[in-house]
Amino acid sequence: MLFAFICDTYFQKKVSSVLVNGDIPNHKIVTITANEFLETGELPKGISGVIAERATWQKSFSMFRYFGLLPLLEQQTLAFVASTQDVEFKGRGAMKGKEFIIPNSINAEEASTQLTRLLELPPPAFTHHKSKAIA
Numbered sequence: 699m700l701f702a703f704i705c706d707t708y709f710q711k712k713v714s715s716v717l718v719n720g721d722i723p724n725h726k727i728v729t730i731t732a733n734e735f736l737e738t739g740e741l742p743k744g745i746s747g748v749i750a751e752r753a754t755w756q757k758s759f760s761m762f763r764y765f766g767l768l769p770l771l772e773q774q775t776l777a778f779v780a781s782t783q784d785v786e787f788k789g790r791g792a793m794k795g796k797e798f799i800i801p802n803s804i805n806a807e808e809a810s811t812q813l814t815r816l817l818e819l820p821p822p823a824f825t826h827h828k829s830k831a832i833a
Contacts, residue, residue: 699817702741703729704758705751705779713751713779716806723810732758736765747775747816749800752785759788777816 703717710718710729720727728742732754735741741748748771755778762768768789777798778787790797798819800812 699725699746699813700742700744701725701727701747701749701813702745702774703727703749703751703779704732704735704754705729706731706733706754706757709751709753712753713802714804714809716804716809717749717779717800722806722813725810725813732761735767736761739765739767739770741770741774745774747777747813749777749779752778752780752787756788763789775816775819777812 703720705713705718716722717727718729720729727749728745730742736758750771762771775798777800778785779800779802781802783799785797785799787797798816800809804812
């Protein structure tokens with residue numbers, strides 16, 4: 699299965715290299731930065747889910763919302779890479795405690811198991827309202 703991993707270059711050194719390099723049995727991961735996602739406005743074709751690195755999500759959430767990209771992310775199963783399970787994500791307050799969190803230090807075998815579990819989850823029914831432009 700193919701996953702899109704949204705992680706800025708600066709934060710790639712803080713997560714497991716198996717996620718960045720995509721060296722996971724039975725799964726392939728394509729890494730894109732938040733800027734690449736903002737520039738293209740689309741995710742890679744044929745993905746089964748989206749994984750976002752915590753700091754990249756926190757930094758880029760407002761831009762994703764402003765440019766209307768959140769619905770693209772939320773049509774897919776969405777997981778986060780974080781150092782702890784007890785994290786607050788921008789725009790995800792209603793999902794607190796229900797987010798799928800993958801640990802930063804995951805190895806290839808654990809990653810394969812986690813990604814398989816992630817595929818079994820339905821995409822969350824979570825929508826963001828578009829910001830209203832002030833004239």
